Amino acid sequence: MHNLPLYQVDAFTDTLFGGNPAAVVPVPEFPSDKLMQRIAAENNLSETAFVVIRGKGKFDIRWFTPTTEVRLCGHATLAAAHVLYRSGGQDLDKLRFKTKLAGTIVVSPDTDEGGYTLSFPADKPRKIKSSKKIRGALAGLKPQAVYEGTDDLIVVLKDQSQVESLSPNHHVIAKLKHRGLTVTAPGDKVDFVSRCFYPALGIQEDPVTGSAHTALAPLWAKELKKKKLTARQLSPRGGRLYCEVRGKKVRISGQAITYLAGQILLDRL
Structure with missing residues:
Protein backbone atom coordinates (compact mmCIF):
# COMPACT_ATOMS: atom_id res chain seq x y z
CA MET A 1 0.00 0.00 0.00
CA LEU A 118 -15.30 30.00 1.74
CA SER A 119 -18.76 30.13 0.17
CA PHE A 120 -21.31 27.78 1.76
CA PRO A 121 -25.04 27.21 1.32
CA ALA A 122 -26.78 29.24 4.04
CA ASP A 123 -28.40 27.22 6.82
CA LYS A 124 -31.31 29.27 8.15
CA PRO A 125 -32.26 27.76 11.52
CA ARG A 126 -35.84 27.63 12.74
CA LYS A 127 -36.93 28.69 16.21
CA ILE A 128 -38.15 25.91 18.48
CA LYS A 129 -39.26 25.61 22.10
CA SER A 130 -36.77 24.91 24.84
CA SER A 131 -37.03 21.65 26.74
CA LYS A 132 -35.99 20.03 29.99
CA LYS A 133 -33.28 18.11 28.11
CA ILE A 134 -31.83 21.29 26.61
CA ARG A 135 -31.80 23.01 30.00
CA GLY A 136 -30.11 19.90 31.38
CA ALA A 137 -27.44 20.15 28.69
CA LEU A 138 -26.88 23.75 29.77
CA ALA A 139 -26.52 22.68 33.41
CA GLY A 140 -29.73 24.52 34.28
CA LEU A 141 -28.91 27.79 32.52
CA LYS A 142 -31.97 29.46 31.00
CA PRO A 143 -31.74 30.05 27.22
CA GLN A 144 -32.97 33.27 25.63
CA ALA A 145 -34.01 31.32 22.51
CA VAL A 146 -33.44 27.92 20.92
CA TYR A 147 -33.04 27.20 17.20
CA GLU A 148 -32.68 24.05 15.14
CA GLY A 149 -30.28 24.02 12.20
CA THR A 150 -29.62 21.29 9.68
CA ASP A 151 -26.97 19.73 11.93
CA ASP A 152 -27.01 21.38 15.35
CA LEU A 153 -29.15 22.79 18.10
CA ILE A 154 -28.37 26.47 18.68
CA VAL A 155 -29.00 28.10 22.05
CA VAL A 156 -28.88 31.87 22.40
CA LEU A 157 -27.64 33.03 25.81
CA LYS A 158 -27.92 36.43 27.45
CA ASP A 159 -24.37 37.70 26.96
CA GLN A 160 -20.75 36.79 26.27
CA SER A 161 -19.97 36.09 29.92
CA GLN A 162 -22.60 33.32 30.02
CA VAL A 163 -21.04 31.69 26.96
CA GLU A 164 -17.56 31.96 28.48
CA SER A 165 -18.49 30.52 31.87
CA LEU A 166 -20.77 27.70 30.67
CA SER A 167 -19.86 24.20 31.87
CA PRO A 168 -22.27 22.06 29.84
CA ASN A 169 -23.36 18.50 30.55
CA HIS A 170 -21.59 16.56 27.78
CA HIS A 171 -23.43 13.33 28.66
CA VAL A 172 -26.79 15.00 27.96
CA ILE A 173 -25.50 16.73 24.79
CA ALA A 174 -24.34 13.37 23.42
CA LYS A 175 -27.92 12.08 23.67
CA LEU A 176 -29.51 14.99 21.78
CA LYS A 177 -30.84 14.03 18.35
CA HIS A 178 -28.45 16.43 16.61
CA ARG A 179 -24.80 16.56 15.61
CA GLY A 180 -24.10 18.77 18.62
CA LEU A 181 -24.93 21.89 20.58
CA THR A 182 -23.88 25.46 19.78
CA VAL A 183 -24.25 28.26 22.33
CA THR A 184 -24.06 31.87 21.18
CA ALA A 185 -24.60 35.43 22.35
CA PRO A 186 -23.84 39.01 21.33
CA GLY A 187 -20.12 39.72 21.62
CA ASP A 188 -18.40 42.41 23.64
CA LYS A 189 -15.92 43.31 20.87
CA VAL A 190 -17.37 41.37 17.93
CA ASP A 191 -20.92 40.97 16.61
CA PHE A 192 -21.39 37.53 18.15
CA VAL A 193 -19.54 34.81 20.02
CA SER A 194 -20.07 31.06 20.27
CA ARG A 195 -18.89 27.72 21.62
CA CYS A 196 -19.60 24.33 20.00
CA PHE A 197 -19.87 20.91 21.63
CA TYR A 198 -19.92 17.54 19.79
CA PRO A 199 -19.41 14.74 22.33
CA ALA A 200 -21.35 12.24 20.19
CA LEU A 201 -18.67 12.71 17.50
CA GLY A 202 -15.78 12.26 19.90
CA ILE A 203 -15.25 16.04 20.25
CA GLN A 204 -16.01 17.50 23.68
CA GLU A 205 -15.54 21.10 22.51
CA ASP A 206 -14.52 22.08 18.99
CA PRO A 207 -11.93 24.90 18.88
CA VAL A 208 -13.37 26.75 15.84
CA THR A 209 -16.33 25.49 13.80
CA GLY A 210 -16.81 26.94 10.32
CA SER A 211 -19.88 24.81 9.56
CA ALA A 212 -21.70 26.11 12.65
CA HIS A 213 -21.35 29.64 11.28
CA THR A 214 -23.38 28.73 8.18
CA ALA A 215 -26.33 28.83 10.61
CA LEU A 216 -25.03 31.38 13.13
CA ALA A 217 -24.36 34.04 10.50
CA PRO A 218 -27.93 34.07 9.08
CA LEU A 219 -29.34 34.02 12.63
CA TRP A 220 -27.33 37.05 13.76
CA ALA A 221 -27.65 38.84 10.41
CA LYS A 222 -31.40 38.81 10.94
CA GLU A 223 -31.14 39.73 14.62
CA LEU A 224 -28.62 42.56 14.13
CA LYS A 225 -29.96 43.66 10.72
CA LYS A 226 -26.54 43.57 9.05
CA LYS A 227 -25.03 41.32 6.39
CA LYS A 228 -21.35 41.53 7.34
CA LEU A 229 -20.47 40.22 10.81
CA THR A 230 -17.41 39.55 12.92
CA ALA A 231 -17.39 36.46 15.11
CA ARG A 232 -15.24 34.90 17.79
CA GLN A 233 -15.36 31.29 18.98
CA LEU A 234 -14.50 31.23 22.67
CA SER A 235 -12.73 27.89 22.98
CA PRO A 236 -9.39 27.74 24.85
CA ARG A 237 -7.54 27.97 21.49
CA GLY A 238 -9.97 30.54 20.11
CA GLY A 239 -10.59 31.70 16.57
CA ARG A 240 -11.84 34.70 14.62
CA LEU A 241 -14.19 34.49 11.64
CA TYR A 242 -15.55 37.08 9.23
CA CYS A 243 -19.00 36.26 7.89
CA GLU A 244 -21.17 37.71 5.15
CA VAL A 245 -24.71 36.62 4.32
CA ARG A 246 -25.51 36.85 0.61
CA GLY A 247 -28.98 35.49 -0.07
CA LYS A 248 -28.72 31.71 -0.09
CA LYS A 249 -24.97 31.77 0.54
CA VAL A 250 -22.80 32.45 3.56
CA ARG A 251 -19.23 33.61 3.00
CA ILE A 252 -16.81 32.81 5.82
CA SER A 253 -13.29 34.19 5.79
Whole structure:
Protein backbone atom coordinates (compact mmCIF):
# COMPACT_ATOMS: atom_id res chain seq x y z
CA MET A 1 0.00 0.00 0.00
CA HIS A 2 1.31 3.45 -0.93
CA ASN A 3 2.29 5.99 1.70
CA LEU A 4 0.19 9.16 1.82
CA PRO A 5 1.16 12.80 2.44
CA LEU A 6 -0.13 14.31 5.66
CA TYR A 7 -0.43 17.97 6.62
CA GLN A 8 -1.65 19.49 9.86
CA VAL A 9 -2.94 23.05 9.58
CA ASP A 10 -4.19 25.48 12.22
CA ALA A 11 -7.31 27.05 10.68
CA PHE A 12 -9.05 30.36 11.43
CA THR A 13 -5.86 31.79 12.88
CA ASP A 14 -2.58 33.30 11.67
CA THR A 15 -0.64 32.02 14.69
CA LEU A 16 0.68 28.53 15.37
CA PHE A 17 -1.13 26.71 18.17
CA GLY A 18 -4.24 28.85 17.66
CA GLY A 19 -7.49 28.26 15.82
CA ASN A 20 -8.63 24.72 15.03
CA PRO A 21 -6.09 22.10 13.90
CA ALA A 22 -7.13 19.89 10.98
CA ALA A 23 -5.34 17.10 9.16
CA VAL A 24 -5.30 17.17 5.36
CA VAL A 25 -4.57 14.03 3.35
CA PRO A 26 -4.36 14.44 -0.46
CA VAL A 27 -5.14 11.09 -2.15
CA PRO A 28 -5.31 9.92 -5.79
CA GLU A 29 -8.67 8.28 -4.98
CA PHE A 30 -10.53 7.93 -1.72
CA PRO A 31 -9.32 4.90 0.29
CA SER A 32 -11.87 2.62 1.89
CA ASP A 33 -14.15 4.21 4.47
CA LYS A 34 -12.62 1.92 7.08
CA LEU A 35 -9.08 3.10 6.36
CA MET A 36 -10.06 6.79 6.29
CA GLN A 37 -11.79 6.37 9.65
CA ARG A 38 -8.75 4.62 11.11
CA ILE A 39 -6.46 7.42 9.90
CA ALA A 40 -8.79 10.05 11.39
CA ALA A 41 -8.87 8.18 14.70
CA GLU A 42 -5.07 7.97 14.70
CA ASN A 43 -4.76 11.70 13.97
CA ASN A 44 -7.20 12.33 16.86
CA LEU A 45 -8.06 15.84 15.66
CA SER A 46 -11.59 17.17 15.37
CA GLU A 47 -11.41 16.61 11.60
CA THR A 48 -9.28 14.91 8.98
CA ALA A 49 -9.99 15.98 5.38
CA PHE A 50 -9.31 13.64 2.48
CA VAL A 51 -8.97 15.42 -0.87
CA VAL A 52 -8.91 14.06 -4.45
CA ILE A 53 -7.73 16.30 -7.31
CA ARG A 54 -10.19 16.02 -10.23
CA GLY A 55 -8.92 18.79 -12.50
CA LYS A 56 -7.57 22.31 -12.38
CA GLY A 57 -9.15 23.87 -9.33
CA LYS A 58 -11.62 20.98 -8.90
CA PHE A 59 -11.51 18.61 -5.96
CA ASP A 60 -13.58 16.03 -4.08
CA ILE A 61 -13.49 16.25 -0.29
CA ARG A 62 -14.65 14.14 2.65
CA TRP A 63 -14.25 14.78 6.39
CA PHE A 64 -13.89 12.40 9.32
CA THR A 65 -13.84 13.03 13.07
CA PRO A 66 -12.07 10.44 15.27
CA THR A 67 -15.32 8.44 15.32
CA THR A 68 -17.43 9.20 12.20
CA GLU A 69 -17.76 10.89 8.81
CA VAL A 70 -19.56 14.26 8.82
CA ARG A 71 -21.74 16.09 6.29
CA LEU A 72 -19.88 19.40 6.38
CA CYS A 73 -16.75 20.87 7.90
CA GLY A 74 -15.54 24.43 7.46
CA HIS A 75 -12.16 24.58 9.18
CA ALA A 76 -10.82 21.42 7.50
CA THR A 77 -11.94 22.78 4.10
CA LEU A 78 -10.05 25.99 4.87
CA ALA A 79 -7.03 23.85 5.84
CA ALA A 80 -7.29 21.84 2.62
CA ALA A 81 -7.49 25.00 0.50
CA HIS A 82 -4.43 26.37 2.29
CA VAL A 83 -2.42 23.20 1.56
CA LEU A 84 -3.48 23.03 -2.08
CA TYR A 85 -2.93 26.71 -2.74
CA ARG A 86 0.51 26.69 -1.12
CA SER A 87 1.46 23.46 -2.93
CA GLY A 88 1.26 24.88 -6.43
CA GLY A 89 -2.20 26.33 -6.85
CA GLN A 90 -1.20 29.99 -6.56
CA ASP A 91 -2.44 30.66 -10.09
CA LEU A 92 -5.98 29.56 -9.17
CA ASP A 93 -8.55 32.21 -8.34
CA LYS A 94 -11.06 29.64 -7.05
CA LEU A 95 -10.93 26.13 -5.63
CA ARG A 96 -14.10 24.06 -5.91
CA PHE A 97 -14.65 21.23 -3.43
CA LYS A 98 -17.39 18.76 -4.32
CA THR A 99 -18.91 17.08 -1.26
CA LYS A 100 -21.16 14.05 -0.80
CA LEU A 101 -24.07 15.82 0.91
CA ALA A 102 -23.36 19.56 1.14
CA GLY A 103 -23.06 20.59 -2.51
CA THR A 104 -19.96 22.35 -3.84
CA ILE A 105 -17.91 24.63 -1.60
CA VAL A 106 -16.03 27.40 -3.39
CA VAL A 107 -12.87 28.82 -1.79
CA SER A 108 -11.15 31.99 -2.99
CA PRO A 109 -7.71 33.12 -1.81
CA ASP A 110 -7.77 36.57 -0.23
CA THR A 111 -4.41 37.93 -1.35
CA ASP A 112 -4.83 41.22 0.52
CA GLU A 113 -5.39 39.61 3.92
CA GLY A 114 -3.38 36.42 3.33
CA GLY A 115 -6.41 34.28 4.06
CA TYR A 116 -9.27 32.55 2.29
CA THR A 117 -13.00 33.04 1.79
CA LEU A 118 -15.30 30.00 1.74
CA SER A 119 -18.76 30.13 0.17
CA PHE A 120 -21.31 27.78 1.76
CA PRO A 121 -25.04 27.21 1.32
CA ALA A 122 -26.78 29.24 4.04
CA ASP A 123 -28.40 27.22 6.82
CA LYS A 124 -31.31 29.27 8.15
CA PRO A 125 -32.26 27.76 11.52
CA ARG A 126 -35.84 27.63 12.74
CA LYS A 127 -36.93 28.69 16.21
CA ILE A 128 -38.15 25.91 18.48
CA LYS A 129 -39.26 25.61 22.10
CA SER A 130 -36.77 24.91 24.84
CA SER A 131 -37.03 21.65 26.74
CA LYS A 132 -35.99 20.03 29.99
CA LYS A 133 -33.28 18.11 28.11
CA ILE A 134 -31.83 21.29 26.61
CA ARG A 135 -31.80 23.01 30.00
CA GLY A 136 -30.11 19.90 31.38
CA ALA A 137 -27.44 20.15 28.69
CA LEU A 138 -26.88 23.75 29.77
CA ALA A 139 -26.52 22.68 33.41
CA GLY A 140 -29.73 24.52 34.28
CA LEU A 141 -28.91 27.79 32.52
CA LYS A 142 -31.97 29.46 31.00
CA PRO A 143 -31.74 30.05 27.22
CA GLN A 144 -32.97 33.27 25.63
CA ALA A 145 -34.01 31.32 22.51
CA VAL A 146 -33.44 27.92 20.92
CA TYR A 147 -33.04 27.20 17.20
CA GLU A 148 -32.68 24.05 15.14
CA GLY A 149 -30.28 24.02 12.20
CA THR A 150 -29.62 21.29 9.68
CA ASP A 151 -26.97 19.73 11.93
CA ASP A 152 -27.01 21.38 15.35
CA LEU A 153 -29.15 22.79 18.10
CA ILE A 154 -28.37 26.47 18.68
CA VAL A 155 -29.00 28.10 22.05
CA VAL A 156 -28.88 31.87 22.40
CA LEU A 157 -27.64 33.03 25.81
CA LYS A 158 -27.92 36.43 27.45
CA ASP A 159 -24.37 37.70 26.96
CA GLN A 160 -20.75 36.79 26.27
CA SER A 161 -19.97 36.09 29.92
CA GLN A 162 -22.60 33.32 30.02
CA VAL A 163 -21.04 31.69 26.96
CA GLU A 164 -17.56 31.96 28.48
CA SER A 165 -18.49 30.52 31.87
CA LEU A 166 -20.77 27.70 30.67
CA SER A 167 -19.86 24.20 31.87
CA PRO A 168 -22.27 22.06 29.84
CA ASN A 169 -23.36 18.50 30.55
CA HIS A 170 -21.59 16.56 27.78
CA HIS A 171 -23.43 13.33 28.66
CA VAL A 172 -26.79 15.00 27.96
CA ILE A 173 -25.50 16.73 24.79
CA ALA A 174 -24.34 13.37 23.42
CA LYS A 175 -27.92 12.08 23.67
CA LEU A 176 -29.51 14.99 21.78
CA LYS A 177 -30.84 14.03 18.35
CA HIS A 178 -28.45 16.43 16.61
CA ARG A 179 -24.80 16.56 15.61
CA GLY A 180 -24.10 18.77 18.62
CA LEU A 181 -24.93 21.89 20.58
CA THR A 182 -23.88 25.46 19.78
CA VAL A 183 -24.25 28.26 22.33
CA THR A 184 -24.06 31.87 21.18
CA ALA A 185 -24.60 35.43 22.35
CA PRO A 186 -23.84 39.01 21.33
CA GLY A 187 -20.12 39.72 21.62
CA ASP A 188 -18.40 42.41 23.64
CA LYS A 189 -15.92 43.31 20.87
CA VAL A 190 -17.37 41.37 17.93
CA ASP A 191 -20.92 40.97 16.61
CA PHE A 192 -21.39 37.53 18.15
CA VAL A 193 -19.54 34.81 20.02
CA SER A 194 -20.07 31.06 20.27
CA ARG A 195 -18.89 27.72 21.62
CA CYS A 196 -19.60 24.33 20.00
CA PHE A 197 -19.87 20.91 21.63
CA TYR A 198 -19.92 17.54 19.79
CA PRO A 199 -19.41 14.74 22.33
CA ALA A 200 -21.35 12.24 20.19
CA LEU A 201 -18.67 12.71 17.50
CA GLY A 202 -15.78 12.26 19.90
CA ILE A 203 -15.25 16.04 20.25
CA GLN A 204 -16.01 17.50 23.68
CA GLU A 205 -15.54 21.10 22.51
CA ASP A 206 -14.52 22.08 18.99
CA PRO A 207 -11.93 24.90 18.88
CA VAL A 208 -13.37 26.75 15.84
CA THR A 209 -16.33 25.49 13.80
CA GLY A 210 -16.81 26.94 10.32
CA SER A 211 -19.88 24.81 9.56
CA ALA A 212 -21.70 26.11 12.65
CA HIS A 213 -21.35 29.64 11.28
CA THR A 214 -23.38 28.73 8.18
CA ALA A 215 -26.33 28.83 10.61
CA LEU A 216 -25.03 31.38 13.13
CA ALA A 217 -24.36 34.04 10.50
CA PRO A 218 -27.93 34.07 9.08
CA LEU A 219 -29.34 34.02 12.63
CA TRP A 220 -27.33 37.05 13.76
CA ALA A 221 -27.65 38.84 10.41
CA LYS A 222 -31.40 38.81 10.94
CA GLU A 223 -31.14 39.73 14.62
CA LEU A 224 -28.62 42.56 14.13
CA LYS A 225 -29.96 43.66 10.72
CA LYS A 226 -26.54 43.57 9.05
CA LYS A 227 -25.03 41.32 6.39
CA LYS A 228 -21.35 41.53 7.34
CA LEU A 229 -20.47 40.22 10.81
CA THR A 230 -17.41 39.55 12.92
CA ALA A 231 -17.39 36.46 15.11
CA ARG A 232 -15.24 34.90 17.79
CA GLN A 233 -15.36 31.29 18.98
CA LEU A 234 -14.50 31.23 22.67
CA SER A 235 -12.73 27.89 22.98
CA PRO A 236 -9.39 27.74 24.85
CA ARG A 237 -7.54 27.97 21.49
CA GLY A 238 -9.97 30.54 20.11
CA GLY A 239 -10.59 31.70 16.57
CA ARG A 240 -11.84 34.70 14.62
CA LEU A 241 -14.19 34.49 11.64
CA TYR A 242 -15.55 37.08 9.23
CA CYS A 243 -19.00 36.26 7.89
CA GLU A 244 -21.17 37.71 5.15
CA VAL A 245 -24.71 36.62 4.32
CA ARG A 246 -25.51 36.85 0.61
CA GLY A 247 -28.98 35.49 -0.07
CA LYS A 248 -28.72 31.71 -0.09
CA LYS A 249 -24.97 31.77 0.54
CA VAL A 250 -22.80 32.45 3.56
CA ARG A 251 -19.23 33.61 3.00
CA ILE A 252 -16.81 32.81 5.82
CA SER A 253 -13.29 34.19 5.79
CA GLY A 254 -10.24 33.28 7.85
CA GLN A 255 -6.54 32.59 7.82
CA ALA A 256 -4.53 29.39 8.21
CA ILE A 257 -0.98 28.32 8.97
CA THR A 258 0.75 24.96 8.38
CA TYR A 259 2.06 23.24 11.50
CA LEU A 260 3.26 19.90 10.14
CA ALA A 261 4.05 18.14 6.85
CA GLY A 262 4.91 14.45 6.70
CA GLN A 263 3.84 11.01 5.52
CA ILE A 264 1.47 8.29 6.64
CA LEU A 265 3.52 5.09 6.36
CA LEU A 266 0.91 2.70 5.04
CA ASP A 267 3.49 0.46 3.42
CA ARG A 268 3.80 -1.17 6.84
CA LEU A 269 0.25 -2.48 6.73
